[in-house]
Amino acid sequence: MYFMKTFFSVGSARTLQEPVGSMVNITIDKRHDNQKKLQIQEHCRSVRADVDLKPYLDSSAHRRELYVFFCPNYFPHVGGVERYTYGLTRELLKKGKNVLIITSSMKGTSRYSRDKDGAEIYRIPSVYVLSDRMPLMLPGNHWKRLDRILACYDSVRIVIQTMLYPMSLFALRYAEKRGYPYTIICHGSNYVCLRDSVVDKMEHCYEKWMLRQAQKAEAVFFAVSKSGQQWLEENFGIMTKGVLYNSLDSQVVESVCSSDTAPLFRGNKTASDTRIFAFVGRLISEKGIYQLLNAFNRLRAEGRNIALLVIGDGPEMEHMKKISGDQVFFLGYRSNSDTLSFLRESDCLCLPSDSEGGMPTVVLEAALCGCYIIVSPYGGSREFISSNRYGYLMEGNSEEDVYTAMKFFLENQERCGEVVKACRQHFLTDGFTWENTCKSLMSFFGDV
16 A cells, blocks of 8 residues: 555546546556556656555555545544454454555644554544544545555455544445445444533434435444444334444453563552552543542542542543542553553453443453453443443442442452453453454455
């Protein structure tokens, strides 16, 4: 995909079926391989492209499949969909597939890049609204530019991450017009809640309209949880193809968990016998972080020897710091390996979210890292922590619910230790791995 920069830097393009005029027709015929190689080389010299052409001049590399992920938000923007896209694309790369991630531009990011694992990333110029939640694509010849890239491959599969963004509709229209096989992965199990009655009503109408466009196109849907699958069926009459669960590369987590790195908190910033709670996620009110902070402060006031690690960033961080008591450590955004290290030191993960999302990756990570897990009954978490056999499934996510759950953990250590073992085995035996999720996706596209 280093050839990508060359194609994006020149003038207009026509559809894939048309000759490209001054551009090179990249559809390589075996009888004319040498001629096409010379044409490509000449074209690149004409635009002074400083790129590595070897993958594109090699006809065998040219003919491999390309998986295109339209992910409106992607790293360095942090969220569940971003981590899901990262995990699934890593598994595809392991299987020898080419991966292109189409996402929104962000400050400090380049338009074209390749990550350390080999996934290509193209960022469409965009602006963000609604507290950096909603990227809006700026005008441009995005379809024509994509044509020039995708023409390098004999087979293209398109994966659209959610139908919440203008880019999602762009991807749907593009795949339909070009005739590429595609699917939509829905990550929620309820409407997005912005905690403003007027804005929420507008958002619900917008979300309904977006899903209706996909229905009109007879798009194939997947959900990332059974609760999401049920929500789509009951509210929109959308019958999904199946569930593509959020997952983990268990080998990576196991390697982090088995490493002999020195603890950062236990015995250093906290006493060795301190019980450490952890929260991982975006610091916004719908994640239940205020209920957690208030419950934690109550337990501290009772004289409990506890600490709380808050891992994540968000617009409400500074306010949360002001209302927090002692032994609350705000660690900001951390890499995945750092997050796993902190979970390894923690005794209990607490996620009192009131938003109906898919299954959080951090729940699976905490299970492998040996944490007791407390979750609210909303969204995909309850499908993994399906009963108190595997953790603590709260009845709600009020401050009192969170306080009761945390107190139960502190006063029932032996029982909770058995639950931690059962939860870890639950993950290992029930197949929440990227390999299984990737296999399901590839099977849909006929690549298995």
